[in-house]
Amino acid sequence: MIPLIINNTDSLDPSSTNQTPTYQGATPSHTLDAISSSAAAFPSWSRTAPSHRRDLLRAVARLLHERGDELIATMQAEMHAPEVWARANVQFGIGLLEETAGLISDAMIGGIPVSQGESYAMVLKQPMGVVLGIAPWNAPVILGLRAVVAPLAAGNTVIFRGADLSPKSHYLLASLFRDAGFPPGVLNFLLNRPEDAPELYELTINHPSVRKCNFTGSTQVGRIIASKAAYALKPVLLELGGKNFALVLDDARIEEAAEEIVKGAFLNNGQICMSTDLVYVTEATAPKLEAALLNRLSKMTDKPRLISCASKSKLTSLLKDARINGATIHHPPSFPSPTEDQNDATFPPTLLTNLAPSSAFHTTESFGPLLGIVRTPDLSAAMDLITNSTYGLSASIFTSSHFTALKLAEKMRVGAVHVNGMTVHDEPTLPHGGVGKSGFGRFGGKWGVEEFLEVRTVILNP
Template sequence: MSSTTIPLIINGEDIILPTDDHKHPLPSPSGSTPSSFQGATPALAIQAVESSAAAFPAWSQTPPSRRRELLLNLAKTLIEDEIHCTPLWSQNNIDVAAGAIEETASLVNDAATGAIPSSKGNTYALVFKKPLGVVLGIAPWNAPLILGLRAVIPVIAAGNVAILKGSELSPRTHHLIATLFREAGFPPGVVNFILHRPQDAADIYQCMIEHPAVKKCNFTGSTGVGRIIAAKAAMALKPVLLELGGKNSVLVLGDADLEKVAGEVVLAGFLNNGQICMSTDLVYVVMSVAGELTGRILELLKGEERSHKVISMASKARLTALVDDARSKGAVIHQAVNSLAEDPLAFPATVIEGVTRDMDFYTTESFGPVFGIVTVESEEQGLEMAKHSAYGLSSSVFTKDHFKALEMSAEIAAGAVHVNGGTVHDEPTLPHGGLGDSGWGRFGGRWGLEEFLETRTVVLNR
């Protein structure tokens, strides 16, 4: 039986090596054509960097109007292609990704606008915004279309050139993104695409981040890997934009609409099998309404019709250990019936009732279809607990008192706090990113474009 190989894309050309040394096999359903992807070697990684570096001078001088036109062509191409995943998540990926392209295209002119600040004496200070050069974008698998595009769209919109380093867990979708840029008419080298085998990750990243043409890296993924990305970039004196994990919390006050809270928590806790950086992990609820809210959540859990499975056996083992640890320390475990129970990667939608500080789940990001309920004596105690998480990506406050919610939101160290809404929420017009162990820097809107522009000052003396 013949096999298919997903190629790299360097300088507009598909790259497949004649030997199988760096190819990585992909899971294939029984009876289907075996498939793999071409993994990069350090030499190919450097070739991608040098191709992008060669494309940078012309692309950086491309008028913003032309960049905007090509980005809108990309949005049109994207909308007309089919993405194979669950219907809800597929449609969400398409809608958000297309919206992000269009929003970024609309901001191209304004983001590159400099300033003329006041200066002393007979001088004029001119502040220019300039693109950086080659930017490495490392995208994860869990929302491959949205996050794959996000890794490169603001980069090239700002006049830089990009290398998309895709995930070995979603190579087809990330390859699709790279091919869309060719179809939309972008010049060769403006967006290059590489993949690599898991065992080659350190060498490929090292040789790229140390190359003098690479000026910045953006990474979306786990906090553990983010630390490695940042450390190696620091040694090369390269800046990074990191959007990392989150232990996202919900604070429920006594006057909250509990029906709404339950629906939002279950949606944000289990959407995409809980494998979203903004997924709800902990629900802090005041004692006066804890029983009623827990009952409403468990009723929704009984009716949970979505089938759930996680990305790998390692993920399943980690979730199992977190749930077992909580159970051994007094928590009550509630799990939904899972239609995928026979699948090796199946993991049921799970609610941990009675989470306490001594449980591993209290501090460890679940990144699966699991969230926990913490009963607190007062809203002040709940706020204090929510404030002291090492993570700071997304959070929610549910109350009818909007002024109180605003005051509490100011004290929660998170990149976004949602009042009377779930933790899974982002829009192309908003800044998105975290604090603390959730990273630094911002994607989204003009903030995302400014991440990939440098400021230069020229002072004119009479």
């Protein structure tokens, strides 16, 4: 049984009815204990020297390096993560910890703006208080660390709510902070049953000690998170779903574009918020691109397994709708077409050609190994479709002209545009987030740390 961590102590009650066969499910009592513990730890933690917080984060990075193999094996077992994705989680996590550790002092710097008369105005940056960080299952190390590292670096205490689909991965991650020497209460770790999530979230966000929430997950749940926080007048940072696309121009290097598109669509079985769902290409260039994509699809031998049969049901429904609307469906020759067996969560990498903009897949995030090709008469028509998208997380442009790419990127309302690279790309030094249905606010780099600092003005008069 995977326990909670409250005040640096494993909290495990075998007699509790609020548990699953694999992990302890938090109760309202556990949640209040975690909030009280974090609130009590905040005054002293917020006053620690930035250098001390930096050293502790670097200690976590060292432990993550040492225990990386265990986390990799756990991710593979819990969420069927391909080894390359599990290893990328660990390596990115180490980089995130080290980069954030180095940013702390600079992020805390305030300023002295011009003030009237003989007075002096000072702008101070200070930590907020207790922060709730909610992370999903699909990139447990990357997104788990992203939920907690920036708030901790800024001097806040954190309640880390892990995912019920990756409980052990998140428990092992939370344990690193305790083992690295973080004081009791600075990071508390909770898990809960899905049916208990609404009650426990409301209890947490309405508590006066909790000052902000960050959430990475679906747009549907993000709406609920934001609305409840708004009622409590608490700020939120949301990184939500994406209907991510690649735009292939007529002057693109087709083979290179196809390689990047395939990686961006099928890495981790397409279960990444930045995964490529759609490709926009002109009628003139589409035959060459589709041939290159189909060639790569024909060579695929790994059979993806989704996180759940519910995910498979959603993908199957999108396929049916696409077929009704005239799409042609392609799978690797070695894979049969997906069945509706509710006990089988496997789903083959799938390419949809002749995809109509009227199909549900054109506007619905698949979160699986589906890739659709949308042919347009010209670049202008493609940009019209892109402009009308309600999501805005990640995009790719493939072209031989970087100047053209820059001009197009300025017109795209998305969080990140990758020129001649796949949509799945992030670095610890970069701001990461979306617009529209993809959320608001930014994780990453100095922008991520500043999200968890309050700005206060002090005016000194003679």
